[in-house]
Amino acid sequence: MDDVSFNQDFIEFLGNATSPFHAVKVMAQQLTAAGFVQLNDIEAWPGVAGRYFSIRNDSSLVAFVHGTEAGPLEGMRMIGAHTDSPCLMVKPKPEKHHKSYQQLVVEVYGGALLNPWFDRDLSLAGRVSFTDDSGTLRKQLVDFKRPLAVIPSLAIHLDREANSSRSINAQTDILPLLGCGDEIDFRALLATELAAAMQRENLDVSVKAVLDYELGFYDVQPAALLGLDNELLAGARLDNLLSCYAGLRGLLASDGRHSSLLICTDHEEVGSQSAAGASGPLLLSVLQRLAATATDYAMLVERSFMISADNAHAVHPNFSARHDDNHGPLLNAGPVIKSNANQRYATNSETAALFRQLCASVDVPVQSFTVRNDMGCGSTIGPITATAIGVRTLDVGVPQLAMHSPRELTGSKDPCRLAQVLSAYVNWGEALAAAPAAG
Structure with a gap:
């Protein structure tokens, strides 16, 4: 080895x-x-x-x-x-539409360092429970894999104390931003992703309705070796x-x-x-x-x-x-x-x-x-x-x-x-x- x-x-x-x-x-x-x-x-x-x-x-x-x-x-x-x-978990009723921005409400899981979550390309992964067309209750793992969201930092011009005394409010400051436009239906979004996942895995399972989920955001940047002689591993x-x-x-x-x-x-x-x-x-x-x-x-x-x-x-x-x-x-x-x-x-x-x-x-x-x-x-x-x-x-x-x-x-x-x-x-x-x- x-x-x-x-x-x-x-x-x-x-x-x-x-x-x-x-x-x-x-x-x-x-x-x-x-x-x-x-x-x-x-x-x-x-x-x-x-x-x-x-x-x-x-x-x-x-x-x-x-x-x-x-x-x-x-x-x-x-x-x-x-x-x-530690991560950011999506809450049961997560949709937030504010100033034309599409956001998701999250809950901090574990003792997370919050500052490093800003300005990262974030995706979602976890478990989803749903019913198929026959009404059967099923479950499936989901990983969007691609960047879905970001938590943008507030510019230094609007927070001159950011480098000296800024604190993070876990309720108001770390809502991931998904995009701009009309309000979204998160469960409908999940249903679409579930159907795509089933197709990728060649599973003949329909998706009628998403009932619940346990989903957490993660940074899509892959782990890597770094350092002058690859003596460090980040991930x-x-x-x-x-x-x-x-x-x-x-x-x-x-x-x-x-x-x-x-x-x-x-x-x-x-x-x-x-x-x-x-x-x-x-x-x-x-x-x-x-x-x-x-x-x-x-x-x-x-x-x-x-x-x-x-x-x-x-x-x-x-x-x-x-x-x-x-x-x-x-x-x-x-x-x-x-x-x-x-x-x-x-x-x-x-x-x-x-x-x-x-x-x-x-x-x-x-x-x-x-x-x-x-x-x-x-x-x-x-x-x-x-x-x-x-x-x-x-x-x-x-x-x-x-x-x-x-x-x-x-x-x-x-x-x-x-x-x-x-x-x-x-x-x-x-x-x-x-x-x-x-x-």
Whole structure:
């Protein structure tokens, strides 16, 4: 696995994974191509060695390898990430016609950086529910792909304080502009796009009426390598599709001997409190299906390990004082172990030690991050999973800049390095039981 080909594949993945729904669709396609079998949640699952995956709400995915030498009860090597990213979601009644301009009313999803959304070519992607001519309720993923809208900045001449004290009102200042002219019917617009999508996919499905949707704007500028020596990678949704993709590549590299699992859940950016989020029952239900009894389940959890992968804050060259002097991760210096004594991350000394050992086994450098004592600390799905399941958990991530911007930045070497470590993890020859106590 080399970083050049990895980055090429990752950039292609980002271009197609324009919403959590599309991210899961692309991952499912790659899993199917690699021989994984999709399971039906309302049917019994096979209890034999093999490669399987399951989808929840079209936006969360669990894929696992039932090992040939070590089944799930011997311990699962688990990887967790999330499919969602901060964005601007279209509201249910979005049409706004003002001064002859056609606009859409949006809702901010997650902790988005709002300033970078101005003056970007924006498109729409997500899931749409509709009825066909027979009255049957259907659903379909939609991605307009082409630029549809823009949020134009206010000229400096009309806001002389823009560079010193301007704040953004999320209700009034970030309405995307679609064009000029008469009022639009957004659902009719969606119906036209749905019909075109059906035709492109050779689906003989009619579209009678659009009933509802979950659609988010995204920047159409593709991800790209940049820097004097292509040492940087810029793109949308790096947080946290980078971890999803690295985890996917890690699982696909499994030799099948040991049991391993990848879970990519939705709604992390808003607290994970949903049926498809990390606080929901998805992982618990999967593990309980793999363990026939309560005793089996308890043994499975005690013998398992979770690596929660979510990007880390790299030192910003213009704002280096925002980091603890001894814990400022650098781009292209390896994945980061994230620690917090107040349990905002689930890492402890034992789980961190295993990750350091894994990194050393594949000659990958590793870094450490803790937040400054006088700043608040974010969190991840790690503590949520550790609390809900009781599994030993580690929080790691690739360092990045511009987190929660519509265009983020990371080093071009670290994504592949994380995938290499995760590949070593799922194929690790030793059991993942706790280290023995010193004599």
